[in-house]
Amino acid sequence: MRILLVEDEPKVASFIKKGLEEQSYEVEQAYDGNFGLKMAMQNEYDLIILDIILPHMNGLEVCQAIRKKKSQVPILMLTALGSTDDKITGLDAGADDYLPKPFEFKELLARLRALTRRSGDNGGGEKLSIADLEMDMGSKTVTRGGKPINLTAREFALLHYLLRNRGRVVSRVDITENVWETSFDTGSNVIDVYINFLRKKIDKGFPGKLIHTLVGMGYVLKEDDA
Amino acid sequence: MRILLVEDEPKVASFIKKGLEEQSYEVEQAYDGNFGLKMAMQNEYDLIILDIILPHMNGLEVCQAIRKKKSQVPILMLTALGSTDDKITGLDAGADDYLPKPFEFKELLARLRALTRRSGDNGGGEKLSIADLEMDMGSKTVTRGGKPINLTAREFALLHYLLRNRGRVVSRVDITENVWETSFDTGSNVIDVYINFLRKKIDKGFPGKLIHTLVGMGYVLKEDDA
Protein backbone atom coordinates (compact mmCIF):
# COMPACT_ATOMS: atom_id res chain seq x y z
CA MET A 1 0.00 0.00 0.00
CA ARG A 2 1.77 3.15 -1.21
CA ILE A 3 0.93 6.50 0.28
CA LEU A 4 2.04 9.93 -0.83
CA LEU A 5 2.33 12.42 2.02
CA VAL A 6 2.43 16.08 1.07
CA GLU A 7 3.22 18.15 4.14
CA ASP A 8 5.68 20.98 4.68
CA GLU A 9 6.15 21.01 8.44
CA PRO A 10 8.98 18.54 9.04
CA LYS A 11 7.79 17.69 12.52
CA VAL A 12 4.28 16.77 11.51
CA ALA A 13 5.50 15.01 8.40
CA SER A 14 7.91 12.72 10.16
CA PHE A 15 5.36 12.00 12.87
CA ILE A 16 2.83 10.82 10.35
CA LYS A 17 5.37 8.97 8.29
CA LYS A 18 6.67 7.01 11.24
CA GLY A 19 3.21 6.15 12.41
CA LEU A 20 2.16 4.91 8.99
CA GLU A 21 5.29 2.88 8.47
CA GLU A 22 4.63 1.13 11.73
CA GLN A 23 1.39 -0.07 10.17
CA SER A 24 3.49 -1.23 7.24
CA TYR A 25 2.33 1.37 4.78
CA GLU A 26 4.90 2.51 2.26
CA VAL A 27 5.24 6.28 2.55
CA GLU A 28 6.77 8.78 0.15
CA GLN A 29 7.04 12.43 1.00
CA ALA A 30 6.85 15.77 -0.72
CA TYR A 31 7.46 19.06 1.02
CA ASP A 32 5.63 21.48 -1.22
CA GLY A 33 2.70 21.61 -3.57
CA ASN A 34 4.61 21.65 -6.83
CA PHE A 35 6.71 18.69 -5.98
CA GLY A 36 3.78 16.83 -4.52
CA LEU A 37 1.80 17.23 -7.70
CA LYS A 38 4.73 16.09 -9.78
CA MET A 39 5.12 12.95 -7.70
CA ALA A 40 1.40 12.27 -7.80
CA MET A 41 1.50 12.47 -11.59
CA GLN A 42 4.58 10.35 -12.10
CA ASN A 43 3.80 7.53 -9.71
CA GLU A 44 0.87 5.41 -8.76
CA TYR A 45 -0.27 5.75 -5.17
CA ASP A 46 -3.07 4.06 -3.31
CA LEU A 47 -3.76 7.18 -1.32
CA ILE A 48 -2.61 10.77 -1.06
CA ILE A 49 -2.53 12.75 2.17
CA LEU A 50 -2.50 16.43 1.40
CA ASP A 51 -1.96 19.39 3.69
CA ILE A 52 -3.89 22.47 2.62
CA ILE A 53 -1.28 25.00 3.65
CA LEU A 54 1.78 24.40 1.51
CA PRO A 55 4.52 26.46 -0.09
CA HIS A 56 4.35 27.26 -3.83
CA MET A 57 0.94 25.73 -4.50
CA ASN A 58 -1.67 25.04 -1.91
CA GLY A 59 -3.35 21.74 -1.25
CA LEU A 60 -6.59 22.72 -2.91
CA GLU A 61 -4.85 23.54 -6.16
CA VAL A 62 -2.88 20.31 -6.04
CA CYS A 63 -6.06 18.39 -5.41
CA GLN A 64 -7.85 19.99 -8.33
CA ALA A 65 -4.89 19.42 -10.60
CA ILE A 66 -4.83 15.74 -9.71
CA ARG A 67 -8.53 15.35 -10.34
CA LYS A 68 -8.25 17.10 -13.65
CA LYS A 69 -5.96 14.32 -14.79
CA LYS A 70 -8.86 11.96 -14.19
CA SER A 71 -6.92 10.30 -11.47
CA GLN A 72 -9.17 8.62 -8.94
CA VAL A 73 -6.70 8.18 -6.10
CA PRO A 74 -8.40 8.68 -2.78
CA ILE A 75 -7.28 12.01 -1.34
CA LEU A 76 -7.34 12.87 2.35
CA MET A 77 -7.11 16.56 3.08
CA LEU A 78 -5.30 17.66 6.19
CA THR A 79 -5.31 21.06 7.74
CA ALA A 80 -5.27 23.35 10.71
CA LEU A 81 -8.23 25.30 9.42
CA GLY A 82 -11.28 23.86 11.05
CA SER A 83 -14.18 25.94 9.88
CA THR A 84 -16.96 24.46 7.85
CA ASP A 85 -16.29 26.59 4.83
CA ASP A 86 -12.76 25.38 4.49
CA LYS A 87 -13.88 21.81 4.71
CA ILE A 88 -16.39 22.39 1.98
CA THR A 89 -13.85 23.96 -0.30
CA GLY A 90 -11.61 20.98 0.24
CA LEU A 91 -14.22 18.41 -0.45
CA ASP A 92 -15.46 20.24 -3.50
CA ALA A 93 -11.95 20.52 -4.84
CA GLY A 94 -12.09 16.77 -5.20
CA ALA A 95 -10.86 15.47 -1.87
CA ASP A 96 -12.53 12.37 -0.52
CA ASP A 97 -12.19 13.18 3.13
CA TYR A 98 -11.05 15.89 5.42
CA LEU A 99 -9.26 15.74 8.74
CA PRO A 100 -8.71 18.84 10.86
CA LYS A 101 -5.53 19.21 12.89
CA PRO A 102 -4.95 18.41 15.58
CA PHE A 103 -6.15 14.85 15.14
CA GLU A 104 -5.58 11.62 16.92
CA PHE A 105 -3.43 9.25 15.00
CA LYS A 106 -5.85 6.40 15.28
CA GLU A 107 -8.49 8.50 13.65
CA LEU A 108 -6.18 9.12 10.73
CA LEU A 109 -5.72 5.38 10.45
CA ALA A 110 -9.43 4.71 10.58
CA ARG A 111 -10.19 7.19 7.82
CA LEU A 112 -7.38 5.78 5.80
CA ARG A 113 -8.85 2.33 6.06
CA ALA A 114 -12.24 3.65 5.02
CA LEU A 115 -10.75 5.35 1.99
CA THR A 116 -8.62 2.50 0.79
CA ARG A 117 -11.11 -0.26 1.40
CA ARG A 118 -12.67 0.30 -1.97
CA SER A 119 -9.60 0.33 -4.09
CA GLY A 120 -9.22 -3.27 -3.06
CA ASP A 121 -5.95 -3.89 -1.31
CA ASN A 122 -5.18 -7.43 -2.31
CA GLY A 123 -2.15 -7.72 -0.12
CA GLY A 124 -3.55 -10.03 2.49
CA GLY A 125 -5.31 -13.34 2.22
CA GLU A 126 -8.27 -11.81 0.45
CA LYS A 127 -10.87 -14.17 -0.87
CA LEU A 128 -13.24 -13.67 -3.72
CA SER A 129 -16.08 -15.91 -4.67
CA ILE A 130 -19.17 -16.33 -6.74
CA ALA A 131 -21.54 -19.26 -6.51
CA ASP A 132 -19.34 -22.27 -5.75
CA LEU A 133 -16.26 -20.72 -7.31
CA GLU A 134 -13.63 -19.47 -4.90
CA MET A 135 -10.43 -17.56 -5.40
CA ASP A 136 -7.84 -17.13 -2.70
CA MET A 137 -5.51 -14.25 -3.36
CA GLY A 138 -3.09 -15.34 -0.70
CA SER A 139 -2.32 -18.78 -2.06
CA LYS A 140 -3.34 -17.88 -5.62
CA THR A 141 -5.60 -20.86 -5.78
CA VAL A 142 -8.99 -21.30 -7.36
CA THR A 143 -11.55 -23.97 -6.64
CA ARG A 144 -14.98 -24.69 -7.95
CA GLY A 145 -17.30 -26.86 -5.91
CA GLY A 146 -14.29 -27.74 -3.78
CA LYS A 147 -12.30 -29.01 -6.75
CA PRO A 148 -8.99 -27.25 -7.27
CA ILE A 149 -8.51 -25.60 -10.65
CA ASN A 150 -5.14 -24.90 -12.17
CA LEU A 151 -4.76 -21.58 -13.88
CA THR A 152 -1.83 -19.91 -15.57
CA ALA A 153 -0.84 -16.42 -14.46
CA ARG A 154 -2.77 -14.72 -17.23
CA GLU A 155 -5.82 -16.82 -16.69
CA PHE A 156 -5.68 -16.08 -13.01
CA ALA A 157 -5.37 -12.36 -13.62
CA LEU A 158 -8.28 -12.39 -16.01
CA LEU A 159 -10.48 -14.35 -13.65
CA HIS A 160 -9.46 -12.07 -10.83
CA TYR A 161 -10.58 -9.08 -12.80
CA LEU A 162 -13.87 -10.67 -13.73
CA LEU A 163 -14.41 -11.65 -10.15
CA ARG A 164 -13.70 -8.17 -8.85
CA ASN A 165 -16.36 -6.94 -11.24
CA ARG A 166 -18.79 -9.78 -10.88
CA GLY A 167 -22.25 -8.82 -11.96
CA ARG A 168 -20.86 -5.98 -14.03
CA VAL A 169 -20.33 -6.22 -17.73
CA VAL A 170 -16.71 -5.59 -18.62
CA SER A 171 -15.82 -4.60 -22.13
CA ARG A 172 -12.79 -5.82 -24.03
CA VAL A 173 -11.27 -2.40 -23.55
CA ASP A 174 -11.71 -2.67 -19.79
CA ILE A 175 -10.05 -6.04 -19.84
CA THR A 176 -7.21 -4.91 -22.07
CA GLU A 177 -6.42 -2.01 -19.80
CA ASN A 178 -6.77 -3.82 -16.51
CA VAL A 179 -5.46 -7.28 -17.22
CA TRP A 180 -3.04 -6.76 -20.09
CA GLU A 181 -2.27 -3.20 -19.09
CA THR A 182 -1.73 -2.01 -22.60
CA SER A 183 -4.07 0.70 -23.74
CA PHE A 184 -3.17 -0.07 -27.32
CA ASP A 185 -5.53 -2.10 -29.39
CA THR A 186 -3.44 -4.81 -30.95
CA GLY A 187 -6.34 -5.93 -33.05
CA SER A 188 -5.82 -9.41 -31.77
CA ASN A 189 -8.29 -11.75 -30.18
CA VAL A 190 -6.24 -12.77 -27.15
CA ILE A 191 -9.09 -11.94 -24.87
CA ASP A 192 -11.51 -14.22 -26.66
CA VAL A 193 -8.97 -16.97 -26.53
CA TYR A 194 -8.42 -16.56 -22.82
CA ILE A 195 -12.09 -16.37 -22.09
CA ASN A 196 -12.30 -19.63 -23.92
CA PHE A 197 -9.50 -21.10 -21.76
CA LEU A 198 -11.28 -20.00 -18.63
CA ARG A 199 -14.54 -21.45 -19.84
CA LYS A 200 -12.93 -24.80 -20.41
CA LYS A 201 -11.48 -24.84 -16.94
CA ILE A 202 -14.22 -23.17 -14.96
CA ASP A 203 -17.52 -23.80 -16.66
CA LYS A 204 -16.99 -27.02 -18.56
CA GLY A 205 -18.26 -29.96 -16.57
CA PHE A 206 -19.99 -27.85 -13.97
CA PRO A 207 -23.68 -27.12 -13.74
CA GLY A 208 -24.53 -23.47 -14.26
CA LYS A 209 -22.26 -21.37 -16.42
CA LEU A 210 -20.60 -18.41 -14.77
CA ILE A 211 -19.05 -16.67 -17.75
CA HIS A 212 -21.58 -15.02 -20.00
CA THR A 213 -21.13 -13.18 -23.28
CA LEU A 214 -23.06 -10.06 -24.16
CA VAL A 215 -22.55 -9.64 -27.85
CA GLY A 216 -21.17 -6.25 -28.70
CA MET A 217 -20.70 -5.33 -25.05
CA GLY A 218 -18.37 -7.70 -23.30
CA TYR A 219 -18.41 -10.41 -20.68
CA VAL A 220 -19.99 -10.84 -17.25
CA LEU A 221 -19.30 -13.23 -14.47
CA LYS A 222 -22.58 -14.07 -12.82
CA GLU A 223 -24.74 -16.89 -11.67
CA ASP A 224 -27.41 -18.07 -13.99
CA ASP A 225 -30.64 -16.35 -13.21
CA ALA A 226 -33.20 -18.59 -11.68
CA MET B 1 -29.77 10.78 -7.36
CA ARG B 2 -31.58 8.60 -4.82
CA ILE B 3 -30.78 8.85 -1.14
CA LEU B 4 -31.94 6.69 1.73
CA LEU B 5 -32.21 8.55 5.01
CA VAL B 6 -32.35 6.45 8.15
CA GLU B 7 -33.09 8.67 11.12
CA ASP B 8 -35.55 8.27 13.95
CA GLU B 9 -35.95 11.82 15.21
CA PRO B 10 -38.77 13.25 13.08
CA LYS B 11 -37.53 16.80 13.42
CA VAL B 12 -34.02 16.09 12.24
CA ALA B 13 -35.28 13.77 9.54
CA SER B 14 -37.65 16.24 7.97
CA PHE B 15 -35.07 19.00 8.24
CA ILE B 16 -32.56 16.95 6.28
CA LYS B 17 -35.12 15.65 3.84
CA LYS B 18 -36.39 19.10 2.98
CA GLY B 19 -32.92 20.45 2.54
CA LEU B 20 -31.91 17.62 0.25
CA GLU B 21 -35.03 17.84 -1.82
CA GLU B 22 -34.34 21.49 -2.39
CA GLN B 23 -31.13 20.37 -4.05
CA SER B 24 -33.26 18.00 -6.10
CA TYR B 25 -32.09 14.82 -4.50
CA GLU B 26 -34.69 12.09 -4.26
CA VAL B 27 -35.06 11.15 -0.62
CA GLU B 28 -36.64 8.08 0.94
CA GLN B 29 -36.93 7.67 4.67
CA ALA B 30 -36.79 4.92 7.24
CA TYR B 31 -37.40 5.48 10.92
CA ASP B 32 -35.61 2.56 12.47
CA GLY B 33 -32.70 0.24 11.80
CA ASN B 34 -34.65 -2.82 10.76
CA PHE B 35 -36.73 -0.99 8.26
CA GLY B 36 -33.77 0.96 6.99
CA LEU B 37 -31.86 -2.22 6.31
CA LYS B 38 -34.80 -3.73 4.53
CA MET B 39 -35.14 -0.72 2.28
CA ALA B 40 -31.42 -0.67 1.59
CA MET B 41 -31.60 -4.30 0.51
CA GLN B 42 -34.66 -4.00 -1.65
CA ASN B 43 -33.83 -0.84 -3.50
CA GLU B 44 -30.84 0.71 -5.14
CA TYR B 45 -29.65 3.97 -3.66
CA ASP B 46 -26.82 6.23 -4.63
CA LEU B 47 -26.11 7.05 -1.02
CA ILE B 48 -27.29 6.11 2.44
CA ILE B 49 -27.35 8.49 5.38
CA LEU B 50 -27.41 6.54 8.58
CA ASP B 51 -27.92 7.72 12.13
CA ILE B 52 -26.01 5.66 14.67
CA ILE B 53 -28.59 5.85 17.40
CA LEU B 54 -31.69 4.11 16.14
CA PRO B 55 -34.47 1.95 17.54
CA HIS B 56 -34.37 -1.83 17.05
CA MET B 57 -30.98 -2.02 15.39
CA ASN B 58 -28.30 0.60 15.60
CA GLY B 59 -26.58 2.26 12.69
CA LEU B 60 -23.37 0.32 13.07
CA GLU B 61 -25.17 -2.98 12.76
CA VAL B 62 -27.12 -1.78 9.78
CA CYS B 63 -23.93 -0.62 8.17
CA GLN B 64 -22.19 -3.93 8.69
CA ALA B 65 -25.20 -5.82 7.41
CA ILE B 66 -25.22 -3.76 4.24
CA ARG B 67 -21.53 -4.31 3.68
CA LYS B 68 -21.90 -8.03 4.21
CA LYS B 69 -24.18 -8.11 1.22
CA LYS B 70 -21.24 -6.84 -0.81
CA SER B 71 -23.10 -3.65 -1.46
CA GLN B 72 -20.79 -0.73 -2.10
CA VAL B 73 -23.25 2.10 -1.66
CA PRO B 74 -21.53 5.06 -0.09
CA ILE B 75 -22.64 5.35 3.53
CA LEU B 76 -22.54 8.53 5.54
CA MET B 77 -22.78 7.99 9.28
CA LEU B 78 -24.54 10.59 11.33
CA THR B 79 -24.49 10.95 15.07
CA ALA B 80 -24.45 13.02 18.19
CA LEU B 81 -21.50 11.15 19.58
CA GLY B 82 -18.43 13.13 18.73
CA SER B 83 -15.53 11.32 20.28
CA THR B 84 -12.79 9.85 18.17
CA ASP B 85 -13.44 6.27 19.18
CA ASP B 86 -16.99 6.36 17.94
CA LYS B 87 -15.86 7.70 14.63
CA ILE B 88 -13.41 4.90 14.29
CA THR B 89 -16.02 2.27 15.04
CA GLY B 90 -18.23 3.80 12.41
CA LEU B 91 -15.61 3.94 9.75
CA ASP B 92 -14.42 0.44 10.47
CA ALA B 93 -17.96 -0.85 10.32
CA GLY B 94 -17.82 0.06 6.66
CA ALA B 95 -19.04 3.62 6.57
CA ASP B 96 -17.37 5.94 4.11
CA ASP B 97 -17.69 9.10 6.07
CA TYR B 98 -18.79 10.38 9.41
CA LEU B 99 -20.53 13.58 10.39
CA PRO B 100 -21.07 14.57 14.02
CA LYS B 101 -24.23 16.43 15.03
CA PRO B 102 -24.78 19.25 15.20
CA PHE B 103 -23.57 20.01 11.69
CA GLU B 104 -24.10 22.78 9.25
CA PHE B 105 -26.28 21.77 6.39
CA LYS B 106 -23.89 22.96 3.76
CA GLU B 107 -21.24 20.69 5.20
CA LEU B 108 -23.58 17.76 4.82
CA LEU B 109 -24.05 18.73 1.22
CA ALA B 110 -20.33 19.02 0.61
CA ARG B 111 -19.62 15.59 2.06
CA LEU B 112 -22.44 14.17 0.07
CA ARG B 113 -20.96 15.51 -3.12
CA ALA B 114 -17.58 14.09 -2.20
CA LEU B 115 -19.06 10.66 -1.58
CA THR B 116 -21.19 10.45 -4.67
CA ARG B 117 -18.53 11.76 -6.98
CA ARG B 118 -16.63 8.53 -6.63
CA SER B 119 -19.39 6.14 -7.47
CA GLY B 120 -20.47 8.43 -10.24
CA ASP B 121 -17.26 8.77 -12.14
CA ASN B 122 -16.36 5.14 -12.51
CA GLY B 123 -19.29 4.83 -14.84
CA GLY B 124 -20.27 1.83 -12.81
CA GLY B 125 -23.41 1.20 -10.83
CA GLU B 126 -25.33 3.98 -12.47
CA LYS B 127 -29.03 3.43 -12.80
CA LEU B 128 -31.61 5.12 -14.94
CA SER B 129 -35.34 4.66 -14.84
CA ILE B 130 -38.68 5.95 -15.99
CA ALA B 131 -42.00 4.64 -14.78
CA ASP B 132 -41.49 0.91 -14.20
CA LEU B 133 -38.64 0.70 -16.68
CA GLU B 134 -35.16 0.39 -15.21
CA MET B 135 -31.73 0.36 -16.76
CA ASP B 136 -28.60 -0.73 -14.94
CA MET B 137 -25.46 0.52 -16.58
CA GLY B 138 -23.23 -1.82 -14.63
CA SER B 139 -24.77 -5.10 -15.61
CA LYS B 140 -26.20 -3.65 -18.84
CA THR B 141 -29.59 -5.00 -17.94
CA VAL B 142 -33.01 -3.55 -18.52
CA THR B 143 -36.22 -4.52 -16.80
CA ARG B 144 -39.77 -3.34 -17.12
CA GLY B 145 -42.15 -4.05 -14.27
CA GLY B 146 -39.49 -6.38 -12.90
CA LYS B 147 -39.34 -8.46 -16.06
CA PRO B 148 -35.90 -8.65 -17.64
CA ILE B 149 -35.67 -7.42 -21.21
CA ASN B 150 -32.98 -8.53 -23.61
CA LEU B 151 -31.51 -5.83 -25.76
CA THR B 152 -28.74 -5.86 -28.32
CA ALA B 153 -25.87 -3.41 -27.98
CA ARG B 154 -27.39 -0.93 -30.40
CA GLU B 155 -30.82 -1.13 -28.85
CA PHE B 156 -29.30 -0.63 -25.45
CA ALA B 157 -27.37 2.42 -26.59
CA LEU B 158 -30.45 3.93 -28.15
CA LEU B 159 -32.57 3.34 -25.08
CA HIS B 160 -29.79 4.72 -22.92
CA TYR B 161 -29.80 7.91 -24.95
CA LEU B 162 -33.56 8.25 -24.79
CA LEU B 163 -33.47 7.61 -21.08
CA ARG B 164 -30.79 10.21 -20.49
CA ASN B 165 -33.05 12.65 -22.27
CA ARG B 166 -36.33 11.39 -20.92
CA GLY B 167 -39.07 13.94 -21.19
CA ARG B 168 -37.19 15.81 -23.89
CA VAL B 169 -37.82 15.38 -27.59
CA VAL B 170 -34.79 14.12 -29.45
CA SER B 171 -34.55 14.56 -33.18
CA ARG B 172 -33.22 12.01 -35.60
CA VAL B 173 -30.13 14.13 -36.00
CA ASP B 174 -29.55 14.08 -32.24
CA ILE B 175 -29.87 10.33 -32.26
CA THR B 176 -27.63 9.88 -35.26
CA GLU B 177 -24.89 11.93 -33.67
CA ASN B 178 -25.15 10.49 -30.19
CA VAL B 179 -25.98 6.86 -30.76
CA TRP B 180 -24.56 6.12 -34.17
CA GLU B 181 -21.83 8.72 -33.87
CA THR B 182 -21.85 9.58 -37.51
CA SER B 183 -22.76 13.13 -38.37
CA PHE B 184 -23.35 12.09 -41.92
CA ASP B 185 -26.88 11.56 -43.10
CA THR B 186 -26.93 8.24 -44.86
CA GLY B 187 -30.47 8.73 -45.96
CA SER B 188 -31.43 5.50 -44.32
CA ASN B 189 -34.17 4.79 -41.84
CA VAL B 190 -32.16 2.76 -39.35
CA ILE B 191 -33.42 4.89 -36.54
CA ASP B 192 -37.04 4.23 -37.34
CA VAL B 193 -36.26 0.57 -37.50
CA TYR B 194 -34.55 0.57 -34.13
CA ILE B 195 -37.27 2.59 -32.51
CA ASN B 196 -39.56 -0.08 -33.79
CA PHE B 197 -37.37 -2.81 -32.25
CA LEU B 198 -37.41 -1.02 -28.92
CA ARG B 199 -41.15 -0.57 -29.04
CA LYS B 200 -41.63 -4.25 -29.57
CA LYS B 201 -39.46 -5.05 -26.60
CA ILE B 202 -40.34 -2.41 -24.05
CA ASP B 203 -43.80 -1.17 -24.94
CA LYS B 204 -45.54 -4.16 -26.47
CA GLY B 205 -47.47 -6.08 -23.87
CA PHE B 206 -47.11 -3.43 -21.20
CA PRO B 207 -49.73 -0.94 -20.15
CA GLY B 208 -48.77 2.64 -20.92
CA LYS B 209 -46.49 3.33 -23.86
CA LEU B 210 -43.19 5.01 -23.10
CA ILE B 211 -41.91 5.75 -26.58
CA HIS B 212 -43.81 8.51 -28.32
CA THR B 213 -43.49 9.90 -31.82
CA LEU B 214 -43.73 13.59 -32.55
CA VAL B 215 -44.23 13.80 -36.26
CA GLY B 216 -41.69 16.01 -37.91
CA MET B 217 -39.71 16.42 -34.70
CA GLY B 218 -38.50 13.17 -33.29
CA TYR B 219 -39.14 10.88 -30.36
CA VAL B 220 -39.68 11.21 -26.62
CA LEU B 221 -39.47 8.78 -23.79
CA LYS B 222 -42.10 9.70 -21.24
CA GLU B 223 -44.94 8.33 -19.24
CA ASP B 224 -48.38 8.62 -20.67
CA ASP B 225 -50.09 11.70 -19.38
CA ALA B 226 -52.93 10.96 -17.07
Place this chain on the structure above:
DNA sequence: ACTGGAATATGAGAATACTGCTGGTAGAAG
Protein backbone atom coordinates in the same frame (compact mmCIF):
# COMPACT_ATOMS: atom_id res chain seq x y z
C1' DA C 1 -65.06 15.31 -43.24
C1' DC C 2 -62.01 14.17 -47.41
C1' DT C 3 -57.77 13.62 -49.74
C1' DG C 4 -53.01 13.55 -51.40
C1' DG C 5 -48.41 13.88 -50.21
C1' DA C 6 -45.18 13.42 -46.59
C1' DA C 7 -43.73 11.09 -42.57
C1' DT C 8 -43.48 7.00 -39.99
C1' DA C 9 -44.11 1.87 -39.02
C1' DT C 10 -43.16 -2.70 -40.12
C1' DG C 11 -41.59 -7.18 -42.15
C1' DA C 12 -38.22 -9.88 -44.56
C1' DG C 13 -33.93 -10.78 -45.86
C1' DA C 14 -29.10 -9.38 -47.23
C1' DA C 15 -24.81 -7.70 -45.43
C1' DT C 16 -21.93 -7.31 -41.73
C1' DA C 17 -19.72 -7.81 -37.33
C1' DC C 18 -18.82 -10.63 -33.57
C1' DT C 19 -17.58 -14.68 -31.21
C1' DG C 20 -15.89 -19.53 -30.42
C1' DC C 21 -12.69 -22.43 -31.56
C1' DT C 22 -8.66 -24.90 -33.66
C1' DG C 23 -4.07 -25.18 -34.90
C1' DG C 24 0.24 -23.29 -34.99
C1' DT C 25 4.60 -20.40 -33.62
C1' DA C 26 7.93 -18.25 -30.60
C1' DG C 27 9.95 -18.04 -26.57
C1' DA C 28 10.46 -19.02 -21.60
C1' DA C 29 10.84 -22.46 -18.09
C1' DG C 30 12.22 -26.76 -16.45
Place this chain on the structure above:
DNA sequence: CTTCTACCAGCAGTATTCTCATATTCCAGT
Protein backbone atom coordinates in the same frame (compact mmCIF):
# COMPACT_ATOMS: atom_id res chain seq x y z
C1' DC D 1 15.59 -31.20 -25.30
C1' DT D 2 10.93 -31.18 -23.85
C1' DT D 3 7.05 -28.92 -21.86
C1' DC D 4 4.38 -25.06 -20.94
C1' DT D 5 2.71 -20.45 -21.66
C1' DA D 6 1.36 -16.43 -24.31
C1' DC D 7 -0.07 -15.09 -28.35
C1' DC D 8 -1.67 -14.83 -33.32
C1' DA D 9 -4.27 -16.12 -37.68
C1' DG D 10 -8.14 -17.66 -39.77
C1' DC D 11 -12.44 -20.05 -40.45
C1' DA D 12 -17.23 -21.20 -39.48
C1' DG D 13 -21.40 -20.32 -37.20
C1' DT D 14 -24.32 -17.05 -35.35
C1' DA D 15 -26.26 -12.81 -33.64
C1' DT D 16 -26.69 -8.24 -34.97
C1' DT D 17 -27.13 -4.43 -37.88
C1' DC D 18 -28.84 -2.41 -41.78
C1' DT D 19 -31.38 -1.88 -46.35
C1' DC D 20 -35.27 -1.93 -48.92
C1' DA D 21 -39.91 -2.51 -50.23
C1' DT D 22 -44.37 -2.04 -48.57
C1' DA D 23 -48.06 -0.70 -45.25
C1' DT D 24 -49.93 2.65 -42.33
C1' DT D 25 -50.57 6.95 -40.12
C1' DC D 26 -50.49 11.91 -39.97
C1' DC D 27 -51.77 16.45 -41.29
C1' DA D 28 -52.48 20.56 -44.08
C1' DG D 29 -55.48 22.33 -47.47
C1' DT D 30 -59.59 21.82 -49.44
